[in-house]
Amino acid sequence: MAENGARRIRLGMVGGGTGAFIGAVHRIAARIDGDYELVAGALSSNPETAMESGKNLRLAEDRIYTSYEDMAAKESARPDGIEAVAIVTPNHVHFGPAKTFLEAGIHVICDKPVTSTLEDARALAEVQPKNGAKFLLTHNYTGFPLVRQARELVASGALGKLRVVQVEYPQEWLTEATDPDNKQAAWRTDPKRSGAGGAIGDIGTHAYNLARFVTGLTTEAVSADLQSFVPGRELDDNVHILLRFEGGARGMLWASQVAVGNENGLQLRVYGDKGGLEWRQDNPNYMWFTEFGKPKQLLTRGGSISAPPAASMNVRIPAGHPEGYLEAFATLYSQFAQVIRGEGDDVAPLLPSLADGIEGLEFIMAAVASSKADGKWTRLSDV
Structure with a gap:
């Protein structure tokens, strides 16, 4: 820095x-x-x-x-x-x-x-x-230390062979018809400016990227149900998607902008045959990790249980002092600066890339196509 x-x-x-x-x-x-x-x-x-x-x-x-x-x-x-x-x-x-x-x-x-x-x-x-x-895509949730620790746990085999991935991102802010004076809502619900996806493009891609980043799984196909609950809305405001991953793991993704009572409820749960983990964005300095047959462990950002380098390199302040959304964003900026300076060989693989962005669009288009076909399983490779 x-x-x-x-x-x-x-x-x-x-x-x-x-x-x-x-x-x-x-x-x-x-x-x-x-x-x-x-x-x-x-x-x-x-x-x-x-x-x-x-x-x-x-x-x-x-x-x-x-x-x-x-x-x-x-x-x-x-x-x-x-x-x-x-x-x-x-x-x-x-x-x-x-x-x-x-x-x-x-x-x-x-x-x-x-x-x-x-x-x-x-x-x-x-x-x-x-x-x-160089190019950086700001999927900022990948910058949280415990998200990176979750990725390291999966890669180390601590969870065993992955079986189930559940990720959700509920919000309530578009529960009612869009106020024309609300610039943020106006363009996000306009297909000419937002693209083919509403909630799926705005927050669903964040949830999908988080699941892919942590698990390293490759998505084969999706079965999707996209809804526009608010009358007259042209793009989806609620999505339910089943995911099939290579190797046999299965996933579920829910993203909604009409879920009353939710502000920014991104959370991820991953389960393998040896263990599981749970993380929430609104309490990002804590993560539950459980080995099968043993008590749950509460892992903390910068805590006493030693974290792998990818999770500890961007801890700025001692444990117990919360870091959050802005700091995760800053981590991407800071580590991209290392790449620009030619010093970022160790961090470059952690940074969201153009390839991640293309896969995010493939995910959106496959889900849109699946929903139009009444939930037909649709391969990302076919869009």
Whole structure:
């Protein structure tokens, strides 16, 4: 991290202007470990909002842009130009900026899902980045220390042969019809901006990525039931999906934005023939691990039970002091900084990639196709 003497990486941002939720999250995450300095931005497609937002962030006026194309061209030509860019726009404005900046030799940090369509995701994989520019997809839940410890437990064989994976992500915030003035809700329920999936694309892909990251299992096929419970809503707001994994394990995924009483209830349970584990995002510093025939063990972030390197390398404060969502996000930023500096060989395999983004879109499209076919088992390889 920069606090250990490493130089700060010059960062730009596309999207994330005034009133945007996720842009502020990315900026906080980039600052936590001191690895980045935000120096440029195309913060809105509205020129007035772009200029106002840039001034509020104290960017130099000549580095406040009204289009990402202009930003990429001018920053790549500057000797002090940005080295990385964070793309925090609605889904349909991921592909263009990602392609443009990669081709300009600028590293890309992109919010999920990687694009709004599978075709665009696959096209992005064909881009030849200039000067070896790298790509990070911010599936931030993979940055929690105990999620990484869960991954290490599975990989070590502590759970034995995996049998059952259950993951869920319930929320309530879209229980009623969308308020047109709520920008966050408006674009997420609009297929032109969000893509083919509603809840499945917004939070279902997070749940799916978490399950895949921890278990390492490869998905063969899905059987899905996608519903739009709110009258007039064009995209799903509740999804139930059965998963078949290679090797015989089975899974269940539930994601909902109409589950009254739930704020952000992401949780994962994994069971093998030797043991099981349970983790919740709203209490992320604790995880239950049970070996068959033995009492449950409560594992804590930075606790007395020694954690593997992947889980301990990003523990910032002593056990008992909670770390959460922002710190997990910051871990991805900090470790991507190591990759950019050429020092991240040990962390690169832990960071969500473009390939993960493509699989996330394959998962969405397979689930949509399955639901339209009344839950027919649909292989990810067939979409």
